[in-house]
Amino acid sequence: MGTAPDPLLDALRACVGAPHVLAPDAPTAELEPYERDWRGRQRGRARAVVRPGSTAEVAAVVRACAAAGAAIVPQGGNTGLVLGGVPDSSGTEVLLCTRRLNRIRALDAANLTLTLEAGCVLQTAQQAAANAGLWLPLSLASEGSCTIGGNLATNAGGTQVLRFGNARDLCLGLEVVCPDGAIWNGLGGLRKDNTGYDLRHLYIGSEGTLGILTAATLKLQPQAAAQGCAWVGVPSLEAALALLALAQRQLGPGLSGFELMGQLALQLVAQHLPTLRPPLWQQWPYCVLIELSESAAPEQAHALVQTRLQALLQASLEQGCAGDAVLAETLAQAQRLWHIRECIPLAQAQEGLNAKHDISLPISRIPAFCAEAEALLAQALPGARLVNFGHLGDGNLHYNVQCPAGADAAAFLRQHEAHINALVFDCVQRHGGSISAEHGIGTLRAATLPRYKDAQALALMRQIKQALDPQGLLNPGRVLVRA
Amino acid sequence: MGTAPDPLLDALRACVGAPHVLAPDAPTAELEPYERDWRGRQRGRARAVVRPGSTAEVAAVVRACAAAGAAIVPQGGNTGLVLGGVPDSSGTEVLLCTRRLNRIRALDAANLTLTLEAGCVLQTAQQAAANAGLWLPLSLASEGSCTIGGNLATNAGGTQVLRFGNARDLCLGLEVVCPDGAIWNGLGGLRKDNTGYDLRHLYIGSEGTLGILTAATLKLQPQAAAQGCAWVGVPSLEAALALLALAQRQLGPGLSGFELMGQLALQLVAQHLPTLRPPLWQQWPYCVLIELSESAAPEQAHALVQTRLQALLQASLEQGCAGDAVLAETLAQAQRLWHIRECIPLAQAQEGLNAKHDISLPISRIPAFCAEAEALLAQALPGARLVNFGHLGDGNLHYNVQCPAGADAAAFLRQHEAHINALVFDCVQRHGGSISAEHGIGTLRAATLPRYKDAQALALMRQIKQALDPQGLLNPGRVLVRA
Numbered sequence: 001m002g003t004a005p006d007p008l009l010d011a012l013r014a015c016v017g018a019p020h021v022l023a024p025d026a027p028t029a030e031l032e033p034y035e036r037d038w039r040g041r042q043r044g045r046a047r048a049v050v051r052p053g054s055t056a057e058v059a060a061v062v063r064a065c066a067a068a069g070a071a072i073v074p075q076g077g078n079t080g081l082v083l084g085g086v087p088d089s090s091g092t093e094v095l096l097c098t099r100r101l102n103r104i105r106a107l108d109a110a111n112l113t114l115t116l117e118a119g120c121v122l123q124t125a126q127q128a129a130a131n132a133g134l135w136l137p138l139s140l141a142s143e144g145s146c147t148i149g150g151n152l153a154t155n156a157g158g159t160q161v162l163r164f165g166n167a168r169d170l171c172l173g174l175e176v177v178c179p180d181g182a183i184w185n186g187l188g189g190l191r192k193d194n195t196g197y198d199l200r201h202l203y204i205g206s207e208g209t210l211g212i213l214t215a216a217t218l219k220l221q222p223q224a225a226a227q228g229c230a231w232v233g234v235p236s237l238e239a240a241l242a243l244l245a246l247a248q249r250q251l252g253p254g255l256s257g258f259e260l261m262g263q264l265a266l267q268l269v270a271q272h273l274p275t276l277r278p279p280l281w282q283q284w285p286y287c288v289l290i291e292l293s294e295s296a297a298p299e300q301a302h303a304l305v306q307t308r309l310q311a312l313l314q315a316s317l318e319q320g321c322a323g324d325a326v327l328a329e330t331l332a333q334a335q336r337l338w339h340i341r342e343c344i345p346l347a348q349a350q351e352g353l354n355a356k357h358d359i360s361l362p363i364s365r366i367p368a369f370c371a372e373a374e375a376l377l378a379q380a381l382p383g384a385r386l387v388n389f390g391h392l393g394d395g396n397l398h399y400n401v402q403c404p405a406g407a408d409a410a411a412f413l414r415q416h417e418a419h420i421n422a423l424v425f426d427c428v429q430r431h432g433g434s435i436s437a438e439h440g441i442g443t444l445r446a447a448t449l450p451r452y453k454d455a456q457a458l459a460l461m462r463q464i465k466q467a468l469d470p471q472g473l474l475n476p477g478r479v480l481v482r483a
Numbered sequence: 484m485g486t487a488p489d490p491l492l493d494a495l496r497a498c499v500g501a502p503h504v505l506a507p508d509a510p511t512a513e514l515e516p517y518e519r520d521w522r523g524r525q526r527g528r529a530r531a532v533v534r535p536g537s538t539a540e541v542a543a544v545v546r547a548c549a550a551a552g553a554a555i556v557p558q559g560g561n562t563g564l565v566l567g568g569v570p571d572s573s574g575t576e577v578l579l580c581t582r583r584l585n586r587i588r589a590l591d592a593a594n595l596t597l598t599l600e601a602g603c604v605l606q607t608a609q610q611a612a613a614n615a616g617l618w619l620p621l622s623l624a625s626e627g628s629c630t631i632g633g634n635l636a637t638n639a640g641g642t643q644v645l646r647f648g649n650a651r652d653l654c655l656g657l658e659v660v661c662p663d664g665a666i667w668n669g670l671g672g673l674r675k676d677n678t679g680y681d682l683r684h685l686y687i688g689s690e691g692t693l694g695i696l697t698a699a700t701l702k703l704q705p706q707a708a709a710q711g712c713a714w715v716g717v718p719s720l721e722a723a724l725a726l727l728a729l730a731q732r733q734l735g736p737g738l739s740g741f742e743l744m745g746q747l748a749l750q751l752v753a754q755h756l757p758t759l760r761p762p763l764w765q766q767w768p769y770c771v772l773i774e775l776s777e778s779a780a781p782e783q784a785h786a787l788v789q790t791r792l793q794a795l796l797q798a799s800l801e802q803g804c805a806g807d808a809v810l811a812e813t814l815a816q817a818q819r820l821w822h823i824r825e826c827i828p829l830a831q832a833q834e835g836l837n838a839k840h841d842i843s844l845p846i847s848r849i850p851a852f853c854a855e856a857e858a859l860l861a862q863a864l865p866g867a868r869l870v871n872f873g874h875l876g877d878g879n880l881h882y883n884v885q886c887p888a889g890a891d892a893a894a895f896l897r898q899h900e901a902h903i904n905a906l907v908f909d910c911v912q913r914h915g916g917s918i919s920a921e922h923g924i925g926t927l928r929a930a931t932l933p934r935y936k937d938a939q940a941l942a943l944m945r946q947i948k949q950a951l952d953p954q955g956l957l958n959p960g961r962v963l964v965r966a
Binding site: 190295435464 | 591593594637640646648649651652661665666667672674675676677678679680681682685688689693705707724733734735776777778780791794846847848874877878879917920935936940941942943944946947949950951962963
């Protein structure tokens with residue numbers, strides 16, 4: 001005695017072909033990559049997993065779901081951090097995977113644009129640009145599996161934001177399937193277009209709740225001729241800000257990275273990944289990684305980079321905003337310094353579970369925020385350890401709280417995580433910051449958002465959601481909790 | 484026997500004080516600056532002119548108008564180019580002037596942000612930044628009278644777009660009064676904030692049809708230590724594109740201007756403004772103005788600029804994408820070259836009326852577009868003269884058509900302007916371009932837009948307008964024609 005057959009499954013098979021539809025009784029090993037959050041925090045149940053191979057097929061799937069009143073959860077590489085792209089446990093949501101939409105449609109070198117489908121993996125897109133001698137300046141830890149559609153749906157950040165902006169700033173056009181199956185063709189490589197409301201920016205960052213991104217046109221850059229790095233120990237956060245201002249003045253738009261790393265973050269790297277040997281961390285409360293990119297003729301660019309970084313370091317040591325500094329002499333040395341920065345999350349994971357926060361603040365408020373939050377945490381949770389690092393040049397901190405040394409991390413989090421989150425987020429709000437800088441809202445922060453977001457902003461968001469998705473079929477409950 | 488008194492006038496006086504309300508029977512000299520388009524193409528009649536002095540007063544005015552069912556036309560400096568900010572001739576629209584909202588609210592040097600009210604004149608904002616040793620990189624011809632609110636409502640362009648983007652790219656936050664009088668406080672200086680739909684970008688460029696901008700937070704930059712200019716004669720548009728690609732590779736983000744000027748445009752300058760003496764124009768079909776900005780220590784920056792421009796010119800002469808070149812040796816010489824570029828519209832006005840187009844194209848399509856449009860115009864209107872210039876680095880051309888030499892310009896335009904517009908816009912569409920790059924839609928292009936805009940995009944725009952302004956009170960008929 002099986003359950004009654006689901007007529008929607010047949011409709012979906014008619015849209016995309018039977019091999020590209022998984023029913024709920026498919027083997028777990030096939031379903032799990034779609035239904036399970038990659039960090040293992042949630043295992044949902046989908047009414048169906050459907051993998052369209054073209055924009056027309058996406059539109060057909062959306063129409064079939066709309067006719068059946070079935071909710072749709074769009075998914076790219078399933079690398080999101082806020083549970084925005086996995087189905088809930090109800091078994092009523094259709095998981096629409098975009099990964100078969102993986103064609104590069106056009107690379108226009110003279111226009112510096114790349115038009116490609118939403119399911120293209122970021123690394124594939126980066127490689128397509130590199131093959132043409134160009135550069136797609138979007139880079140993040142999950143680039144080997146995240147997709148362009150997911151990057152845009154969540155307005156991804158990454159390591160190049162300081163110079164090139166967030167994912168939205170790299171996008172010139174979109175193709176979107178709307179909740180009624182209509183297709184908006186907003187592709188195109190125009191840098192200026194003032195012919196009406198900017199729909200592009202509305203869909204970017206809407207986390208699949210307004211439409212399904214099927215393709216995009218991205219801006220490319222010429223490849224930088226040379227890049228260089230300096231690693232600086234600073235005596236305080238105030239000094240780090242002074243160093244940032246000095247670097248912005250002296251290096252101008254060549255300044256392409258300004259990363260902050262707290263002492264405990266580097267101590268965890270030194271402890272768990274000892275071969276990486278982070279420099280200077282024992283003497284200074286914070287270290288900073290500064291990256292400079294230069295164009296110019298390649299034969300001169302490296303020398304120019306080194307000269308300019310040396311001049312910056314000298315000035316910063318003289319002015320007291322740097323305590324000590326290391327200048328990478330070669331590209332390999334520069335990459336080794338970046339690698340230390342990038343390994344902080346890994347070292348932290350090896351130390352154990354922790355309460356993660358992806359927050360942003362006006363840069364000027366960061367010292368006051370950190371002083372206040374640290375004091376409150378020390379008072380509320382004596383011994384709790386603060387792992388503070390992030391993209392200081394963007395005002396973005398990964399402000400993570402780890403249990404006291406030697407304590408049971410899981411038990412600590414079960415007992416205190418809600419309290420820690422409220423303490424950190426309340427403090428962020430007092431300093432004019434955001435509770436989600438890069439990662440988005442998803443379901444993880446949807447219930448929390450109304451406490452921190454302007455009420456009129458939320459009302460406007462609901463009006464827009466109602467207007468563009470009146471049936472509430474697209475990613476319901478993500479970003480905005482169900483009414 | 485006068486007309487019946489309008490009760491809305493008393494309500495508005497209660498909102499903002501009697502001195503800040505003009506009734507329709509006020510002296511023409513007082514009404515005209517608000518009711519008349521600055522280029523003299525339209526003289527409307529307002530039901531009232533109201534000048535609120537605070538965000539709360541704007542909200543009160545909006546509520547009073549909503550209660551009376553009166554449409555509102557927001558106006559900043561009245562420098563728009565598409566008749567989007569002047570009342571129609573019905574006498575039913577309330578003109579809401581934002582110019583008394585002119586306070587600088589905060590300058591945060593460490594965060595590189597400026598928060599100010601919508602009625603601040605752009606030049607005042609530029610000066611506020613300069614007083615703090617910083618730079619607001621928004622610059623356009625009307626900067627002495629246009630307002631920040633108008634710049635954002637129309638997503639203004641200008642001369643710094645190549646490096647810093649359009650007005651929307653300079654804006655981190657907004658304060659908006661909605662059509663029901665509710666205030667959205669979206670100010671703040673965050674470079675990353677992924678907490679929901681990007682309302683900011685929806686209001687920017689919506690030309691006052693969704694809400695009234697009352698304040699904004701803008702990004703500032705450190706002042707450039709030095710700028711330099713080169714003026715290059717190029718043998719063809721294809722060569723101009725090759726030169727652009729070379730400049731982008733060699734100069735990287737220091738490339739802050741790349742302006743194209745057709746031979747006829749420069750001939751008009753030489754003829755009507757002979758003291759300006761434009762160089763090289765007689766030998767080459769196009770000239771290009773290249774601007775490089777450098778940070779670095781001020782004492783080295785000038786030499787660095789000159790060295791890099793020299794290297795670019797040498798490479799471009801060797802590769803054949805430049806025919807001849809002039810390098811400005813001093814800042815004064817660089818300013819003189821820019822002045823020639825900026826005087827093209829004036830020289831053209833002295834030559835007489837012309838059909839103006841503010842179009843954009845994928846940069847790679849510009850040579851093909853120009854060849855096709857020029858051939859079509861020559862066939863349709865023998866002797867008509869093409870004044871082609873613009874921001875080539877942004878793909879933005881001011882593609883203007885002047886009557887045959889010696890003909891009656893006004894008669895020519897009356898007879899042919901509609902035909903010329905259709906010919907140019909149809910050609911723009913075939914090459915994937917936009918019929919309004921910088922200027923917007925307003926009422927001037929609202930009826931034309933549906934012919935060239937994706938139908939689904941228009942449908943989405945109407946859904947958003949209906950959701951956010953269900954009574955249709957804000958700037959009705961602008962951007963979207965009345966249903």
